[in-house]
Amino acid sequence: MGNDEKVSTQRAGQVDPDALMQELGQFRKFHVLNYFLLGLVPFALAHYTINYVFLAADVDYRCVVPECESANSTDYSPSWLEGALAGSGRERRCASKAPVDAELPCEAGAFSEELRPCDRWLYASKDTIVAEFDLACQEWKRTLVGTIHNVGMLVSLPIIGYISDRWGRKRALVLSCTLVGAIGTLKAFSVSYEMYVIVEFLESVAGASAFPAAYILTIELLGQDKRVLTTAFLGIMLVIGGLSFALLAKAFPYFRTFILVAYPPSLLFLSYIYFLPESIRWLLSKGRREEALEIVLRAAKMNNVTLSDETMRQLTTVEEKVKIEDKKESAEEGGLCMQVLRSPIIMTRLAICSWWWITCTFVFYGLAINSVSLAGDKYTNYMLVVSVEVIAVVTNALVLDRIGRKTTLLLAYLVCGFSCVAIAFVPTAMSWLTTLLYLVGKIAITQAFSGIYMYTSELFPTHARHSLLGFCSMIGRLGSIIAPQMPLLAIYVEWLPSVLFGAAALAAGALMLSTPETLHTRLPDTIREAERLASQPRATHTPRASNRAVPDAQATSKF
Secondary structure, eight states: OOHHHHHHSOOTTOOOHHHHHHHHOSSSHHHHHHHHHHHHHHHHHTTTTTTHHHHTOOOOEEEOOTTTSOTTOOOSSOTTHHHHOOSSTHHHHHEEEEESOTTSOOOTTOEEEEEEEOSOEEESOOSSHHHHTTOTTOHHHHHHHHHHHHHHHHHHHHHHHHHHHHHOHHHHHHHHHHHHHHHHHGGGGOOSHHHHHHHHHHHHHHHTTHHHHHHHHHHTTSOGGGHHHHHHHHHHHHHHHHHHHHHHHHHSOSHHHHHHHHSGGGGGGGGHHHHSOOOHHHHHHTTOHHHHHHHHHHHHHHHTOOOOHHHHHHHHOOOHHHHHHHHHHHHHHTTHHHHHHTOHHHHHHHHHHHHHHHHHHHHHHHHHHHHTTSSSOHHHHHHHHHHTHHHHHHHHHHHTTTTOHHHHHHHHHHHHHHHHHHHTTSOTTOHHHHHHHHHHHHHHHHHHHHHHHHHHHHHSOGGGHHHHHHHHHHHHHHHHHHGGGHHHHHHHOTTHHHHHHHHHHHHHHHHGGGSOOOTTOOOOOSHHHHHTGGGSOOOTTOOGGGOOOOOHHHHTSOO
């Protein structure tokens, strides 16, 4: 047997994580308790991830005409106002006419046609940071909040990903969830715009990786045949959290009050130190069998399961040869970056996955941000756009394990792409069709985003899964950094944002043709196993020992 074959074959005495997960059961007391605890993470994060769509939302404002009103005037629509304003759009909000004669009373026909820039404004609402920090006619400052938030996510993902792969999933999760509550609460005490965006950035750095940590911990609790159900469960919790966020924002429209209500509860995640177990698969991949055994025994007791003698022998007995090989693998894992750089297959996958993530974040957040600009109540619109995500989550649950990851995601990207491009050609009078295409695009990109989490995690090995998933997600944040600027772009070219959304989705769909199908394959534990996914047998419960190495020419047929 060659060296390559040895790497991919189950060694004597080594625990098979998938077989162990199956033996422990899938939906018994131990798992249900942990699903509940982990489900609270996306529910809470839905209140923070994109709350700038309301907290930094635009509000109506107009120029203060000093000749006609006092500095502390509160009358937003006096009778003479229409004569003092002119033009439309930005010009109407940022400039006014001067009275012809300061001695004459202000009335509709008493203003000249010459426009002058405003230096003071009166706001129709004080609920958002636009009025609080006097951001009138500075649209770029308002949209910059969302961009700064997503820059923080870009910084966060590799940091928490490293912590997760180095020190454990649970530590990364607890650290991220707790810090987002503590730092985010500080936004309520911001005394300036500059302080607000700095805290926004720090909050995002702290909390952006909580969902990937929760997702990876959840799928590593399960066997290979339950990954789709896990993804659907977390997706539903995100939807419920999104609906709760909109209702909470409507109940507490003033941004400081909303923050003080929504953020402090996240400090309770600190209790997960005691209630949540570490990933058994991660512990085994690190050779920490004693800790894994303790969790396995507790899970078996809670689930009323009797472990087989062979499983107990594997967990409690480590042959000397296996110890030597584990140490050798641990030393090799220290050079994760070099391993990845030496693998053309993994490097190509990283590049392709990164574009998928850029597309998902760009289109998903772009459509969500623009939803508050649709006709009607902004809270209702947001809830509608979030609600239709259930369709995407349920569809994924039904088809991902039937027609495969690639076909599902390819169709999702294509439907999203064509829907978004079509919006640019819909006449203004047919607003209902625009809304319909908008919702179809949102459903499709949600389906892609939900599926890409699972698909990406299945393409990379256990000991580097969170780091590489974090890298793809980090690069993907370039899309979410750009997305908040789309409303600003629409002011100048109204149809361009939807065309950009569609073009990105169509390109992502084309790239989907170049990667392997992962339906009914095991989560790879090493880089070599990840490289050979394209040639891995498609058996739902194929023993690892039978996964023989194949010639490299076959293994590299797909990235």
